[in-house]
Amino acid sequence: DAAEKGGYEHFMLKEMYEQPKAITDTVAPRIKEEQIVIEELGMSDEEIKSIQKIMIVACGSAYHAGVTSKYIFEGLARIPVEVDVASEFRYRDPILGDGTLVLIISQSGETADSLAALREAKRKGSKVLGIVNVVGSSIAREADNVMYTWAGPEIAVATTKAYSSQLAALYLLAMKFAGVRGKITPELQREMLSDLRKLPKQVEVLLKQQEKVQKFANRYLAAKDIFFIGRGIDYAISMEGSLKLKEISYIHSEAYAAGELKHGTISLIEEGTLVAAVLTQEDLYKKMISNMVEVRTRGAFVLAITNEGNTEVERAADYVLYIPKTNKYFTNSLAIIPLQLFGYYVSVGRGCDVDKPRNLAKSVTVE
Ligand code: G6P
Numbered sequence: 001d002a003a004e005k006g007g008y009e010h011f012m013l014k015e016m017y018e019q020p021k022a023i024t025d026t027v028a029p030r031i032k033e034e035q036i037v038i039e040e041l042g043m044s045d046e047e048i049k050s051i052q053k054i055m056i057v058a059c060g061s062a063y064h065a066g067v068t069s070k071y072i073f074e075g076l077a078r079i080p081v082e083v084d085v086a087s088e089f090r091y092r093d094p095i096l097g098d099g100t101l102v103l104i105i106s107q108s109g110e111t112a113d114s115l116a117a118l119r120e121a122k123r124k125g126s127k128v129l130g131i132v133n134v135v136g137s138s139i140a141r142e143a144d145n146v147m148y149t150w151a152g153p154e155i156a157v158a159t160t161k162a163y164s165s166q167l168a169a170l171y172l173l174a175m176k177f178a179g180v181r182g183k184i185t186p187e188l189q190r191e192m193l194s195d196l197r198k199l200p201k202q203v204e205v206l207l208k209q210q211e212k213v214q215k216f217a218n219r220y221l222a223a224k225d226i227f228f229i230g231r232g233i234d235y236a237i238s239m240e241g242s243l244k245l246k247e248i249s250y251i252h253s254e255a256y257a258a259g260e261l262k263h264g265t266i267s268l269i270e271e272g273t274l275v276a277a278v279l280t281q282e283d284l285y286k287k288m289i290s291n292m293v294e295v296r297t298r299g300a301f302v303l304a305i306t307n308e309g310n311t312e313v314e315r316a317a318d319y320v321l322y323i324p325k326t327n328k329y330f331t332n333s334l335a336i337i338p339l340q341l342f343g344y345y346v347s348v349g350r351g352c353d354v355d356k357p358r359n360l361a362k363s364v365t366v367e
Helices: 011-017 017-030 045-048 060-077 113-125 136-144 162-178 186-207 209-222 235-251 258-263 284-295 311-314 333-350
Strands: 053-058 082-085 098-104 127-132 147-149 225-230 252-257 274-279 301-307 320-322
Touching: 011 235, 017 186, 017 284, 045 127, 045 209, 053 113, 053 252, 053 301, 060 098, 060 162, 060 235, 060 320, 098 113, 098 186, 113 127, 127 136, 127 162, 136 147, 136 258, 162 186, 162 320, 162 333, 186 333, 209 320, 209 333, 225 235, 225 258, 225 284, 235 252, 258 284, 258 301, 274 284, 274 333, 284 301, 284 311, 301 311, 320 333
Parallel strands: 053 082, 053 098, 098 127, 127 147, 225 252, 225 274, 274 301, 301 320
Antiparallel strands: none
């Protein structure tokens, strides 16, 4: 066991440290002479141009990766996207067909609800692309095509490196679609590819904030509730940050679209409640800062996670963690690192079973 953990205290920590490699291994083989080449897609340019809608179906963190990608497919490739959790999708008689590309995202490739969703999509005549980590798994075998995330085996129940590699695969796919559909210029694509290649190094740098995040986490071991807020992609990051924390620390947490706070959640803010605010989308800084002020006025302690250079945020936050500059669509890959570390250290500090949290399974094979 100790040998398998390679000197790390937990598999989760080891796997967090494997993220730079997981991202590189997912991206590098698909870039050839500055072009994105995804052979396993099995779609001609004509087919890519004829996609009318993308339907993304997944569970847990894979669902959160899907939610992030919705903003990218829509923003960059201008293709309408729906995202649903697999256990809901199946029972709503979803409208699918020829023009809809269905993406099933799954680390294990064995999640029962996701597999059932895949079958439903095929039955209704849609083409299904699996984004899967485990080679030869059920979802990989049954999907029309499969794009593997090359994260390697993941042991900790709370996913980290598989999630990061799912994001990387989805970035490539969105950029590919945008390129083929003439929605991004070759210059922008080159610029984005260069940012994409920088991500692994940047993740490495963020992982070095380990001690700083641990110190901060130790202040919240007895917290009753913790809230995560964001807008747009930052809302998707918040959902994943909240899930990481609650699944392994057993502290109640919720992610909220920051603008929606005032419609309910804000009544839960008390003196000292921790609110983690994610703000990586420049056009939303101002709106976010006003939401941070709203909760702070009501006693919240505000942790901000934002881009380097956005020092403006310091007037509305009690503590700030900065992430390095990247393309606005890639920020999730960086902002999630301190949030993973935070969840991890709160769990460690509370003496929880980090790698095998109670009641949870790595792969859920019942519906
Ligand atoms: C379980 C795991 C989660 C995971 C989800 C989906 O709930 O604990 O970490 O995100 O299943 O799993 P999949 O293998 O389909 O990605």
